[in-house]
Amino acid sequence: MLRSRRFEEAVTDLWEKGKISGEMHLGVGEESIAAGVVAHLKDGDAMALDHRGTPPLVVRGVDLVLILKEFLGRADGLCCGIGGHMHLFSREHFAASSGIVGSAGPIADGFALAAQHLRPGNIAVAFFGDGAMNQGMLLESFNLAVAWKLPVLFVCKDNGWAITTRSQHVTGGNLLDRAKGFGMPALEVDGTDVEAVWNAARQGVEKARKNNGPTFLLAHCIRTEGHFLGYTPLRKSLESMMGMVGPLLRSLPARKGASPGERIASLGSITSLIGRTVAEKYSKRRDPIYRVRQRLKADKSRLNEIEKEVAKEIQQAVGIALS
Amino acid sequence: MKTMTLADAIDDALAQAMADDPRIVVFGEDVHGLRTSLFVRFGEKRVRPAPISEAAFVGAAVGAAMAGLRPVVEVMMVDFIGVAIDALLNHAAKVEAFSGGKWKVPMVVRAPCGGGYGDGGQHEQSLWAWLAHIPGLTVVVPSNPADAGGLMLSAIEHEGPVVYLEHKLLASNMLDFLGSGGRKTVQYDVPAEGTSGPVPDKWMPAPLGKAAMRREGKDITLVSLAVGVHRCLEASAILKKKRISAGVLDLRTVSPLDKEALCQAVSRSGRLLVVDEDYRDFGLSGELAAVVLEAGIPVRYGRLCTEETIPYCRELEDQVLPSSKRIVDAALKLMER
Numbered sequence: 260m261l262r263s264r265r266f267e268e269a270v271t272d273l274w275e276k277g278k279i280s281g282e283m284h285l286g287v288g289e290e291s292i293a294a295g296v297v298a299h300l301k302d303g304d305a306m307a308l309d310h311r312g313t314p315p316l317v318v319r320g321v322d323l324v325l326i327l328k329e330f331l332g333r334a335d336g337l338c339c340g341i342g343g344h345m346h347l348f349s350r351e352h353f354a355a356s357s358g359i360v361g362s363a364g365p366i367a368d369g370f371a372l373a374a375q376h377l378r379p380g381n382i383a384v385a386f387f388g389d390g391a392m393n394q395g396m397l398l399e400s401f402n403l404a405v406a407w408k409l410p411v412l413f414v415c416k417d418n419g420w421a422i423t424t425r426s427q428h429v430t431g432g433n434l435l436d437r438a439k440g441f442g443m444p445a446l447e448v449d450g451t452d453v454e455a456v457w458n459a460a461r462q463g464v465e466k467a468r469k470n471n472g473p474t475f476l477l478a479h480c481i482r483t484e485g486h487f488l489g490y491t492p493l494r495k496s497l498e499s500m501m502g503m504v505g506p507l508l509r510s511l512p513a514r515k516g517a518s519p520g521e522r523i524a525s526l527g528s529i530t531s532l533i534g535r536t537v538a539e540k541y542s543k544r545r546d547p548i549y550r551v552r553q554r555l556k557a558d559k560s561r562l563n564e565i566e567k568e569v570a571k572e573i574q575q576a577v578g579i580a581l582s
Numbered sequence: 583m584k585t586m587t588l589a590d591a592i593d594d595a596l597a598q599a600m601a602d603d604p605r606i607v608v609f610g611e612d613v614h615g616l617r618t619s620l621f622v623r624f625g626e627k628r629v630r631p632a633p634i635s636e637a638a639f640v641g642a643a644v645g646a647a648m649a650g651l652r653p654v655v656e657v658m659m660v661d662f663i664g665v666a667i668d669a670l671l672n673h674a675a676k677v678e679a680f681s682g683g684k685w686k687v688p689m690v691v692r693a694p695c696g697g698g699y700g701d702g703g704q705h706e707q708s709l710w711a712w713l714a715h716i717p718g719l720t721v722v723v724p725s726n727p728a729d730a731g732g733l734m735l736s737a738i739e740h741e742g743p744v745v746y747l748e749h750k751l752l753a754s755n756m757l758d759f760l761g762s763g764g765r766k767t768v769q770y771d772v773p774a775e776g777t778s779g780p781v782p783d784k785w786m787p788a789p790l791g792k793a794a795m796r797r798e799g800k801d802i803t804l805v806s807l808a809v810g811v812h813r814c815l816e817a818s819a820i821l822k823k824k825r826i827s828a829g830v831l832d833l834r835t836v837s838p839l840d841k842e843a844l845c846q847a848v849s850r851s852g853r854l855l856v857v858d859e860d861y862r863d864f865g866l867s868g869e870l871a872a873v874v875l876e877a878g879i880p881v882r883y884g885r886l887c888t889e890e891t892i893p894y895c896r897e898l899e900d901q902v903l904p905s906s907k908r909i910v911d912a913a914l915k916l917m918e919r
Contacts, residue, residue: 277767280700332895343894489763517625
């Protein structure tokens with residue numbers, strides 16, 4: 260968990276320095292889900308990842324230098340500089356990611372189908388967000404997995420957001436009930452509690468290994484860095500703030516359009532989204548790393564040792580990647 | 583005349599149309615955040631954020647258009663249209679034909695497209711020819727703010743489905759959102775004339791299917807669209823120093839294609855170089871060759887297109903996407919023969 264956090268902090272630094280181009284989606288806040296689930300995986304198990312694929316890959320043991328070099332667009336990176344952070348692939352780990360929301364479901368089904376035929380006892384895990392729960396292909400993949408009794412663990416990292424829209428604003432019903440509706444067991448955990456995730460994931464993984472079909476795991480977590488690095492409400496510059504506020508104020512009095520009440524309501528919902536984004540950035544109590552630290556605080560020297568070890572590992576990886 | 587960014591021009595034209603016609607509704611992922619000014623002015627009933635369900639909301643746009651609304655539906659990036667392609671391929675594009683011309687689908691699918699900012703091959707495609715391949719779809723790709731607003735207006739007024747693509751290097755809001763994220767440490771090769779420029783005080787529809795000759799030239803005709811037009815203009819300026827007169831034709835719409843303008847320009851110069859950020863094989867560049875051949879125009883032909891999955895690595899990406907340097911090289915080669 261800490262390795263993933265420190266790694267992504269280093270990635271943030273490289274991104275800020277302009278050494279990484281384009282978007283950068285972090286998995287900060289969901290490390291506990293990656294750690295709690297991936298801990299159960301063994302050789303031959305597969306992972307279908309989304310655009311926040313870094314934490315599961317770090318936890319799975321993919322070479323940090325290779326991932327970093329990929330982010331730097333280097334020919335000797337994990338995917339030869341062609342993939343980038345949203346398209347990370349490690350064939351030896353059976354790990355594939357995609358930036359198309361919801362696509363992890365069908366791919367995991369396919370991995371699981373191959374396991375059924377070629378590697379009985381192996382399983383597939385699909386990682387996706389609550390936003391993906393409205394994507395048809397993901398829901399279809401649930402049904403397929405149940406109908407074909409595929410060994411899949413579907414892991415929904417529920418951070419409450421669908422890109423920059425609040426999920427509850429665009430989602431009907433309850434996600435747990437929705438998954439149950441497909442006829443598979445559905446478990447709900449606090450995704451910021453790594454032990455809770457580990458315990459729940461174990462049930463799903465064991466069931467799948469015995470070829471008893473898929474399980475759905477709903478793990479609630481937080482998203483502290485916005486949708487991606489540089490997400491507008493989290494920028495510090497006044498210029499960005501004015502860029503956001505200016506058009507809003509001009510639109511308020513514009514002739515023709517919605518009633519004043521509707522306009523105020525729109526303005527209110529934008530303000531609340533920004534407020535929510537900023538508040539989450541500082542919601543320390545639900546930070547999975549903070550929670551583990553609290554739990555282990557009795558053994559301060561061990562904690563310090565881990566912190567040091569990890570910091571050293573990441574520093575070395577960055578050094579090698581940049582050299 | 584006033585000056586506006588391409589991004590603002592599109593929204594401004596859209597706002598003008600929405601103020602005049604209450605049937606126009608906007609929906610798609612994050613539209614409240616991406617189109618804040620429209621969201622505030624027209625309210626959530628008409629500017630509605632959608633779940634990440636492209637198949638459902640693009641499909642719903644088809645139904646809504648058939649039943650009297652004029653939806654402008656947004657897909658976060660054209661790459662993601664793959665999820666919703668059935669709604670376009672088998673429904674939006676076919677209803678008019680299937681109903682014997684009695685039922686039309688006046689909808690606009692708006693999507694950012696294009697690369698050049700290191701976002702990888704699943705987020706930087708152009709796909710305009712792939713979409714234009716489908717009979718019944720109109721595909722629009724503006725290269726400057728004035729066209730962007732005018733074409734948005736005509737797309738909305740059109741009685742059939744229109745895919746309206748805005749290139750992310752030209753739409754400064756999208757580039758800021760996706761490419762730089764507020765950083766001053768990254769630079770992308772952004773053509774200034776495309777991102778900001780003069781626009782009319784009141785928007786008038788720009789005709790669909792009409793190309794624009796951006797620069798006259800008697801030796802060779804460079805044909806392109808979106809960012810490619812600006813790369814061609816840069817190349818044309820370099821070629822001029824080498825005493826080669828290179829004309830630049832901006833297609834503006836892929837479908838319907840302005841065959842007349844193409845044939846006229848090529849028959850004058852006798853040389854055609856297609857500069858297309860979309861994929862080369864089975865695409866727009868081949869189509870333009872076919873049009874010229876079918877018209878019986880003798881021509882020396884070349885093309886510069888994207889030939890492979892767009893690499894994430896910026897240096898590799900620059901080698902894959904058409905650049906002014908590669909346009910110059912290709913044009914010189916055509917001049918030799």
